[in-house]
Amino acid sequence: MNLLTATRLQELRKMNGYSQEVLAEKLGVSRQSISKWERAESSPEIDNLMALAKIYGISVDDLLNTDKDKVIVQDPKKKDKDFKGKIKSLLSKANDFGMYPKAAKALLIFPFPIIIVILYVALSMIFHIWHPLWILFLTIPMYYRFAIACKANNRKVFALLMPVPELIVTIFLCLGVATGMWGYSCLLFIVIPLYYWFACFVKA
Secondary structure, three states: OOOOHHHHHHHHHHHOOOHHHHHHHHHOHHHHHHHHHHHOOOOOOOHHHHHHHHHOOOHHHHHHHOOOOOOOOOOOHHHHHHHHHEEEEEEEHHOOOOOOOHHHHHHHHHHHHHHHHHHHHHHHHHHHOOEEEEEEEHHHHHHHHHHOOOOOOOOHHHHHHOHHHHHHHHHHHHHHHHHHHHHHHHHHHHHHHHHHHHHHOOOO
C-alpha cells in the first residue's frame, strides 16, 4: 500500500471519530493491523476494504481515491445533533399548524376547568342551587373540542370537530330543567346527525 492510501485510511478513521481499537473491533481484526495499514506497512484485504467503505458510507473507489486532498465525512456526533435540531424545529413548527393556531394555543393554555369549578362552587354557595348548576361542567369538553378544532388543517375537519353533540345535550338539559318539557326537547337530538351530514359537504 502506498503512503497516500495509508494516510487516507487514517484520515477517514479520524474524521468518523473512531479510534484504532474501536475500528479494529468493528472489522474483527487486531489494532496492530489497523496501525500497519495506516503506516503503509501492509494492505487490507478486499473484504476489509469493503467493510471499511460500508462503515464510512462511501464506495471502495472513494475509499482508495487518493487524488482528493480531503474527504468530507460528517462527524457522527454532529449528524446526531443536526437530526435532533431538525426534530425540535419540526415540533416547534407543529404548533403553527391549523386554521387558527394562535387561538388554539391561547385556549389550551387558559385554565378554563378551574374557572368553571370556582364559578360552580361560588354560585352554588350564594344561591344554594347545586342542582342544576352541575350543567356548567358540560362546557369543559365543549371548550376543549373547540380548541382542538382550531388546530384543524381545513374547514371540513374544523366543522367535523365542532362540539355539537355536547352543545345539544347541554341545551336539552337546560330546557328540560327550565320547562319540564323533556319529550319535546328530545327533538333537539335530530340536529346532531343533520349537522354532521351537512359538515361532510363543506369544502376543505
